[in-house]
Amino acid sequence: MARVGGDEFIGITDQVPLAASAELLATRMRAAFEDPIEVEGHALKLDLCVGAALFPRDAENIVSLLANADAALYRAKHEGRGAIRLFTSAMDQQLRERRALEHDLRFAVERGELYLDYQPQEHRDGGITGYEALVRWRHPDRGIIPPGEFIPAAERSGSIAQIDDWVLMEACREAASWDAPLRIAVNVSAAQFRRENLDTQVRKALRESGLSPARFELEITEGVLIEDVSRAKKTMQSLKSLGILIALDDFGTGYSSLSYVEAFPLDRIKIDRSFVASLGNSERSLAIVRAVIGLAHGLGLPVLAEGIETNVQMSLLVREGCDEMQGYLIGRPQSLAAGKSPSRPSTRSRILSAC
Ligand code: C2E
């Protein structure tokens, strides 16, 4: 057995190379993790995903044997906790595509293939309060690739830092050019939050663009806070000392830990769109939305709901006291026409008539 990365291990066995015996071995390994492991008085529950490749069936040499086991592991991880997958040739094709994508991604910034779309955020009384910058990749052969596909690939291949820095700079530059002093929200990846110099990068982007820190908001998810709480606190404090705002994105989907909401210096909570999507059909979603709004308001934090697509959702949110709205109903993410800077529109009648 060898540890080859953060949470990845390789095991080699010289048992008869049959698919059935590989699967049996993996099942036994997984079973060994079923009981919690005790560490310093805490019972930790671990999950194991296994990917396996057989020699000589799946590969001619050790390099491709390892690569194919990695492809099988990738698939297992994708399928979720406890999955066990044996290599197939279709995975080989997927692995090749994944590698090609990761390769192309390394040059995406310098080739100018990335661009930002901006999605409006609106106050409950109408009137745009800001825009969220959402990155897209215009691949020369594959067309437009959404961030959900290439951000994880960039995190794996190490090109995320370059992309994050570009997004930060570009979003600040764009917002600084607007006539109205609206807020600009930028998403931060887990990898970027872990980097030592996030505050330096933010300060640099603000200085070079001339954007006021009070107009700049970083969107973080709970996942980035949970990894190392004391370090996350330090990072948050150094970011807050720049005078910027911090929003907690996708709230309700992760740990939704009340202690985080209390312990971290947040300026806004964004309710995830999965709850908004079922508003109107599900009493449970309504109960969750109501509870999150109550919690946030109790702590003096405004709430922004994401993914609003219908007037019913909008009016329920307004009724529940939600402060800000974002979603296709208000505006889709789109590029801002060159030279046409957003200005603050007058109060809309839609929300009022929907109430
Ligand atoms: P997010 O920050 O939660 O962004 C909101 C996502 O919801 C966006 O998807 C947006 O297009 C989509 N959306 C907005 N309104 C609606 C709606 O009414 N209905 C539906 N069905 N969807 C809506 P997108 O642009 O594909 O971004 C996905 C995720 O990728 C983002 O989730 C964010 O976590 C990440 N991301 C986007 N841009 C960046 C970036 O510049 N850097 C990093 N690190 N991550 C980014």
Ligand code: MG
């Ligand atoms: Mg976001």
Ligand code: MG
């Ligand atoms: Mg979100």
